[in-house]
Amino acid sequence: MNTFNWKRIVIKVGSALIAPKNQGCSSHFLLGIAQFIVRCRAKGIEVVLVSSGSVAAGRNLFTAGSEESIAVKKAMAAAGQTEMMATWDRLFDFASAQILLTHGDLRDRERFISIRETIFTLLEHNILPVINENDTVTTDNLKVGDNDNLSAMVATAADADALIICSDIDGLYDKNPHTHDNAKLLSRVDEIDSAIYQMAGGATSATGTGGMRTKIEAAEKAVSHGIDTFIVNGFTELTFNMLLDGKNPGTHFVPHENPMKEHEHWMKHTSKEQGVVVVGNDVKLDTSNDEEMITSDEIVEVKGRFAVGDTVLVRKGDGTRLAKAKSNYSSCLLSFIADQDDQNFASEFQQKTGPIISQQNIALLEKS
Template structure:
């Protein structure tokens, strides 16, 4: 396949403020073994330019296993045991982070996650709070699958799907997937000379999945199908996905100018609508927070967060991260539902108190809100 010119015509990128950039192993692995800065440099320059322009970028980076191979100076045998792959990942995490740090004049923070961290609501909230704090500190979070302890997760293309979940976790506007192919084609362009570029995908139907091939390189673990799965997950959260060739310096440079040479996957609905839909449909836990009329008005009419000062009491035995009802104490009516930052026992202790007193009362603080407005929907 010729690379004289980009195979995908330029498209203008929509405006975005926060994005997740997923970088595959094939872009970071050296031609022999270990890691190479060849393509990472261009991608890091793109990230730096976006941060300088006032945007925020979280990186989801593969490459730990490849880096581990480089340390041992050997290739694993076919059908290598999971334990050895996990050992290679453990060896490779430090050089992977070191690779990224060399390109930035700001701190790079390593964050290791498993899908269990993101399925469990309490760990989900902790992960989100940590990532938000890192962005507030002007650090560059570099996330990878915690391959060393995961069991089922170290499978085909997991970091593609992990990137989509992280994009929803941090309320990103966009998911950029950097790979070693120009975009999504009607067939595998390495095998089919007549494969046609697909620039814009409104909705991922079974026909698109049928076009997706298997893994394209021997270094990474994912193929085009996992890219589509990631785009579908992001779309469900109201996030657009942009697939592009991270090995092409001209394509990466064009991104910095607001132009995509690749494939755009559109969400079915906007980000806020998708989140509100999720909040309305997550199963409720047994329990509720009772609030006064002033707090009820602030939540219902002004879209405010729920602060401890407006809380009268809590019912049930819910835990931090549970979806619960918010009721007005005077009439018992449910006015909203949301994800509580604190357990029922903590809420009872914090009732009628000021946010600044939370840490003094509990000995710790998960933030000034009992329920943040982004985790709350009015009924």
């Protein structure tokens, strides 16, 4: 059964599977997924479930036709979350645990590590972690926005071997299969580039918040960490039977042979920049030596407000994105030393206080 040699997987289930008619939770499409989870666990594969659906599950509890303001949607999420968890619990004869996250939790390094430890501890005690974005309290500044990308961040945090993203179609097609009869399914993607993104349309379901593009974004995050990623049709039981038989039922995104280190991956794909450090167009960053990453005389401008320890984007004046990194200086102090005409003062100041960016706290960006 376990021909993929997985030890731990993350499976993402969307709102369209949880509450397909926006009339509360339904187990109709969840039975096959639950059985898949049960059979995986029986074979020694640990499972983490990322489940959307709290807003869709709670919608039927509110006055039909009323305006769905942000406050109303938060209330729907609060009411629907308990129903969603109860629905999953009815399908299992083992314990599950609810973990509600915001992007603010994930992008804070200390909280990210705490989340990892919680997931590992639950799995050690044979408890199924069920993870969702905390829509009730999240804000635009703190939200991930879709559970596709959240599932990739969770898969990274959980050190998963595979990420299975359930969709309402069989996988990634070269064109929209709903409008093109000659659309072809891509069974394998070795590299995610601009051509792959161009194949992604908008959301195919009126219930969910993510479309194919967010699934590809999630796949890009996961494969860069060495995680097998699949986009599959979650509405058919055949999908999960094929996975259990070690066969690909949808689109398989092949993981990188040389995956990014965990901390570097977190910096690039999960941490959110709080400001921008603009450097000269001739600046090149090299992490292969022990030289200082950035000197004050290379800084052209400091944008935004950030504190010591916050993540910043380092880019050239022409817009080229060089890296994301943890700043050892606040924006106020960095602006001060960068504005000094006396470079000896700036150099001596940095010698006393340390580098602007430490080598172990930077992630180079492949795309400019």
